[in-house]
Amino acid sequence: MRHFFSERMSGLDKTLIRRIHDLADSSSINLGLGELRFPTPKSIMEHVREKSSEWNLGYTSNEGLAELRGLVAKNCGYAVSPDQVCITVGAEEALFGLLMVLVNPGDEILVPDPGYPAYPSIVKMAGGTPRAYSLYPEDNFALRSEEVKKNVTAKTKVIIINSPNNPTGAVYSREELRSLARLLDEKGVLVISDEVYRDIYYEDEPDSIARYVQSFVVINSVSKSFSMTGWRLGWCIAPPELAKLFASFHQLAVTCAPSISQHAAVFALKGLAEAEKRQNLEELRRRRELALRCLERYTDLRCLKPAGAFYIFVDISRKISRYGNSLEAALNLLSKEKVVVIPGTAFGQRGEGYLRLSFAASAEHIDEGLRRIGRFFG
Amino acid sequence: MRHFFSERMSGLDKTLIRRIHDLADSSSINLGLGELRFPTPKSIMEHVREKSSEWNLGYTSNEGLAELRGLVAKNCGYAVSPDQVCITVGAEEALFGLLMVLVNPGDEILVPDPGYPAYPSIVKMAGGTPRAYSLYPEDNFALRSEEVKKNVTAKTKVIIINSPNNPTGAVYSREELRSLARLLDEKGVLVISDEVYRDIYYEDEPDSIARYVQSFVVINSVSKSFSMTGWRLGWCIAPPELAKLFASFHQLAVTCAPSISQHAAVFALKGLAEAEKRQNLEELRRRRELALRCLERYTDLRCLKPAGAFYIFVDISRKISRYGNSLEAALNLLSKEKVVVIPGTAFGQRGEGYLRLSFAASAEHIDEGLRRIGRFFG
Numbered sequence: 112m113r114h115f116f117s118e119r120m121s122g123l124d125k126t127l128i129r130r131i132h133d134l135a136d137s138s139s140i141n142l143g144l145g146e147l148r149f150p151t152p153k154s155i156m157e158h159v160r161e162k163s164s165e166w167n168l169g170y171t172s173n174e175g176l177a178e179l180r181g182l183v184a185k186n187c188g189y190a191v192s193p194d195q196v197c198i199t200v201g202a203e204e205a206l207f208g209l210l211m212v213l214v215n216p217g218d219e220i221l222v223p224d225p226g227y228p229a230y231p232s233i234v235k236m237a238g239g240t241p242r243a244y245s246l247y248p249e250d251n252f253a254l255r256s257e258e259v260k261k262n263v264t265a266k267t268k269v270i271i272i273n274s275p276n277n278p279t280g281a282v283y284s285r286e287e288l289r290s291l292a293r294l295l296d297e298k299g300v301l302v303i304s305d306e307v308y309r310d311i312y313y314e315d316e317p318d319s320i321a322r323y324v325q326s327f328v329v330i331n332s333v334s335k336s337f338s339m340t341g342w343r344l345g346w347c348i349a350p351p352e353l354a355k356l357f358a359s360f361h362q363l364a365v366t367c368a369p370s371i372s373q374h375a376a377v378f379a380l381k382g383l384a385e386a387e388k389r390q391n392l393e394e395l396r397r398r399r400e401l402a403l404r405c406l407e408r409y410t411d412l413r414c415l416k417p418a419g420a421f422y423i424f425v426d427i428s429r430k431i432s433r434y435g436n437s438l439e440a441a442l443n444l445l446s447k448e449k450v451v452v453i454p455g456t457a458f459g460q461r462g463e464g465y466l467r468l469s470f471a472a473s474a475e476h477i478d479e480g481l482r483r484i485g486r487f488f489g
Numbered sequence: 490m491r492h493f494f495s496e497r498m499s500g501l502d503k504t505l506i507r508r509i510h511d512l513a514d515s516s517s518i519n520l521g522l523g524e525l526r527f528p529t530p531k532s533i534m535e536h537v538r539e540k541s542s543e544w545n546l547g548y549t550s551n552e553g554l555a556e557l558r559g560l561v562a563k564n565c566g567y568a569v570s571p572d573q574v575c576i577t578v579g580a581e582e583a584l585f586g587l588l589m590v591l592v593n594p595g596d597e598i599l600v601p602d603p604g605y606p607a608y609p610s611i612v613k614m615a616g617g618t619p620r621a622y623s624l625y626p627e628d629n630f631a632l633r634s635e636e637v638k639k640n641v642t643a644k645t646k647v648i649i650i651n652s653p654n655n656p657t658g659a660v661y662s663r664e665e666l667r668s669l670a671r672l673l674d675e676k677g678v679l680v681i682s683d684e685v686y687r688d689i690y691y692e693d694e695p696d697s698i699a700r701y702v703q704s705f706v707v708i709n710s711v712s713k714s715f716s717m718t719g720w721r722l723g724w725c726i727a728p729p730e731l732a733k734l735f736a737s738f739h740q741l742a743v744t745c746a747p748s749i750s751q752h753a754a755v756f757a758l759k760g761l762a763e764a765e766k767r768q769n770l771e772e773l774r775r776r777r778e779l780a781l782r783c784l785e786r787y788t789d790l791r792c793l794k795p796a797g798a799f800y801i802f803v804d805i806s807r808k809i810s811r812y813g814n815s816l817e818a819a820l821n822l823l824s825k826e827k828v829v830v831i832p833g834t835a836f837g838q839r840g841e842g843y844l845r846l847s848f849a850a851s852a853e854h855i856d857e858g859l860r861r862i863g864r865f866f867g
Binding site: 112113115116117118119120123124126129146148150151153156159160163164167168169170171173200201203204207211212213214215229232233236237268269301326338339340341342343350352353356359360362363364365366367368369370371372 | 490491493494495496497498501502504507524526528529531534537538541542545546547548549551578579581582585589590591592593607610611614615646647679704716717718719720721728730731734737738740741742743744745746747748749750
């Protein structure tokens with residue numbers, strides 16, 4: 112069968128994150144979660160129950176319901192037309208499709224290290240070369256345009272940035288975004304700004320590079336903001352010509368995003384589920400405090416206090432010698448203490464010496480998980 | 490902006506089908522429909538209303554809910570394991586993803602002419618060369634293995650077949666499928682069998698090449714069977730190694746199919762919506778009879794009586810001289826009589842001289858539409 116397989120898939124396998132989860136059983140304490148476990152807001156569920164039989168649940172237009180595209184454009188915080196919005200099967204399809212319609216073989220795409228592992232994987236699948244720009248712990252994992260500049264070549268076409276950041280929890284400042292915007296305008300590099308954690312923040316509201324740069328694509332979804340991962344509802348906002356090209360891709364790849372999810376998202380983006388969204392964010396804030404407290408109480412590990420998202424990137428570099436690397440440490444932690452965490456190397460070379468802990472878990476699991484982590488690292 | 494675009498998208502634009510629909514206004518009579526306009530079965534809507542707040546609507550596993558994969562395997566009619574099933578964002582994502590994981594530049598992929606336009610478009614996007622095998626009207630658009638054989642070269646990797654067929658309505662016989670299976674086994678060509686219309690038939694139940702051939706992939710969905718197009722819920726059944734590779738692609742492209750749609754499909758595939766499914770099929774049968782009667786009453790155009798799907802492929806070759814070709818005829822029909830039909834060339838060169846009429850429209854629209862078509866062609 113293998114002789115049938117295309118080369119673009121060679122070396123692409125399940126992500127390290129998925130493989131770690133596959134090793135875990137249901138009795139494990141899961142601090143590896145990449146999604147909130149809050150249910151879909153009750154007000155949205157009620158709306159679906161009450162209204163779904165009135166909705167047309169056939170195909171929508173490829174680009175999505177006009178009302179939803181309008182709400183995305185209206186809510187984004189900068190001037191775009193609804194025609195620039197395409198509704199996608201979660202942010203993942205937006206990311207995937209954008210790279211498919213942008214990347215030629217030989218193109219270099221700048222991706223963060225550490226960063227979301229799908230960035231380099233999809234770039235490779237599209238035939239491009241991912242080139243990492245580093246985020247440094249001693250710099251609080253900030254976005255440094257000088258660091259990006261070092262990696263810009265004649266082949267650089269696109270840069271992917273992600274704020275609030277997975278896995279570090281960093282939120283990029285206006286100064287960082289402005290400085291990068293100047294560089295990208297000068298070099299003619301297109302930015303894809305992955306803003307799926309934009310609504311999950313604990314200090315200042317995250318800013319968007321879309322406000323400062325000439326050419327941008329913004330990706331977002333209701334997955335994290337409204338704990339609606341399984342609804343598969345996201346979008347991209349792109350320059351008009353690119354939005355049109357993206358829609359051609361999108362038609363061939365998935366036809367359109369699920370209709371029922373689009374209707375549910377209209378309700379959410381109208382602001383009719385804000386109370387629960389706020390409650391969830393408050394609960395996350397409490398869990399963040401708890402996780403930081405437990406880290407201090409049970410361990411002597413260091414971390415950056417996350418300003419956004421729901422991850423703590425924990426420094427285990429001083430503890431790692433007996434395991435060799437962070438992957439081995441994570442595997443040992445799973446087998447000895449039944450705690451799932453993601454090794455930093457899942458996010459790139461710069462992640463070595465780190466573990467990503469998610470505080471999307473319950474308070475009990477956060478406390479018990481960190482107690483076990485403390486015992487494990489001794 | 491165009492200098493950013495990847496070459497794989499060059500020449501790919503909205504399909505002719507979409508462009509024709511874009512020209513139509515809401516007062517047009519639409520005989521171009523590619524979906525049933527029946528609402529989602531009431532029993533399914535009721536199930537969603539009653540149970541959705543109990544469902545976990547977060548991510549499912551990439552491959553889909555175990556129960557749904559099991560039902561697909563159990564219902565397909567031949568022996569496969571649930572591990573061979575991946576739940577997708579409609580049949581479209583299955584088709585798209587399979588071609589992405591199979592096609593290398595230079596590979597030749599056999600596609601039907603006339604046939605669903607996405608086949609050659611996706612093959613091109615994946616870097617392959619679509620090579621058409623012809624279906625002939627004088628042969629009732631049957632699948633002829635001799636015709637396929639003529640087009641098999643050393644570069645042929647995959648053939649796509651589609652029964653019941655869009656746009657011709659033909660259903661391939663056991664003999665046709667067996668004869669093709671023998672050829673494909675001999676030549677080592679993998680078949681992708683697109684069976685999305687499998688449950689929409691008016692004579693003998695359609696057979697599947699999966700029963701006769703060594704290596705196959707079958708694609709299906711709930712879109713046509715249960716009038717659930719907008720739920721974006723399909724699947725592929727593939728050899729184990731290919732199913733595993735497909736899941737890696739699927740994770741990067743869309744993460745997973747929508748959870749709520751997966752739960753709704755579990756209900757449908759358990760057979761709990763069969764009464765409405767049967768009623769819909771009976772209604773379609775009545776509309777087919779009506780469309781054939783109206784064709785005879787109002788026009789002197791010839792067609793093949795469709796054995797499956799919900800299209801009639803109508804021969805306008807004797808009437809076409811004053812328009813030049815079927816596209817111009819369709820555009821004129823739309824502007825003069827406000828009737829939407831799809832020109833045969835949307836489906837390939839062999840479609841020239843034909844129009845595809847959908848009888849998914851209401852009885853009133855079928856009657857009035859065909860009356861106008863009769864007047865138009867005079």
